[in-house]
Amino acid sequence: MSALPPVTPPFDGPSAQVDPAGQVDWNAVRADFPLLLREVHGKPLIYFDNANTGQKPATVIEAMDGFYRRQNANVSRAVHQLGSEATEAYEGTRTRLARFLNVRGDELVLCSGTTFAINLVAYSWALPRLQAGDTILVSRMEHHANIVPWQLVAERTGAAIRVAEIREDGTLDLDALRRAMTSDVKLLALTHVSNVLGTVNPVREICREARRRGVVTVIDGSQAVPHRAVDVAAIGCDFYAFTGHKMCGPTGTGALWARREHLQAMPPFLGGGEMIKEVSFDGTVYNDPPHRFEAGTPNIAGFVGLGAAVDYLERLGMDHVEAREAELLAHLTEELARIDGLRIFGTAADKAAVVAFLVEGAHAHDLATLLDLEGVAIRSGQHCAHPLLQFYGVAATCRASPAFYNTHEEIEAFVAALRKVRTLLS
């Protein structure tokens, strides 16, 4: 029988490849992601669908594997050794996320991702408070996860939904947004970074203005946290939601940060184990936040993986990630601009590495399908943002979204493949 590896803290692993002078060896970073070595249809994979979900470094995969091999137990329940190790690992991720985002751990509700996080605010904060005559303001560039929960609240409460419009270049019309924040507006739901346009919204300024007017702010950080250092305290919002699987972590993980006063005042969303202090048939005493909102057995191994993802990104440095992705975006944009009849949607000055585009004479799905045969993974369709595509009057777009572990050579190979498949369609 082979010896079991020693029990180690789950987050140990090779550090990201940054030398003492702060130079990053990007080839070594890329080698941390095992999946990037595979081929698709006999061609080397070029994975440009990172806005959809990101790939995972070996440390994340190993942390989850190690948890199941050596520590698996339920959290916050058992007094035995495995139970306390599992609880420590799970709570360790809360602490890591809190440090990563500059917030308090007891203000972070761990959950399955942004969709759950925003629904939690919708059901637990908005539903009991809003009524007919109130307005929920959302921007044109929201993901459906930051639209549909508000429509559900509006349906049940009689509140109205108002849309803050964008300009043709994919930036928010800030004057229109200010004008739209009238006294009936109780809540503003806004994305930090658009998953289609890449636009980075000036959330700090917007939240300051909203706060001045008594408007509660819900910021969707899904596409921001993976790509730049995010200081949630400095943004000054009321709620900040994000998802783990786009930031090197596993699917089914994420969190909601909320101001303590909101969490204290919010009733539970789901009932069950863990979210209570005491249960009797005469009445139940709920647990304190954040555990009040974490009913049932959580995705423990997933959160162990997310903790390892935070460690990985911290060691690499979010400033390095941001600079690398800006460089890749500039290269990609420059190459695409040379293709006749190619239109890019979203040209904001402050933009994340997401490029939505269409090529004259070619359907987005056909392009993506043919590119797949060349080993290139991009997304095509509506990107869970129907109202945004309606603004541009298009049914679908392609979307290429490189991440820090992609290379300049891949950008060139992608553009060459795009030129090739386009000729097949014309």
Ligand code: PMP
């Ligand atoms: N908001 C934005 C901006 C997104 O890009 C996504 C993921 N595509 C979501 C919300 C939803 O995230 P999840 O599916 O992880 O809940």
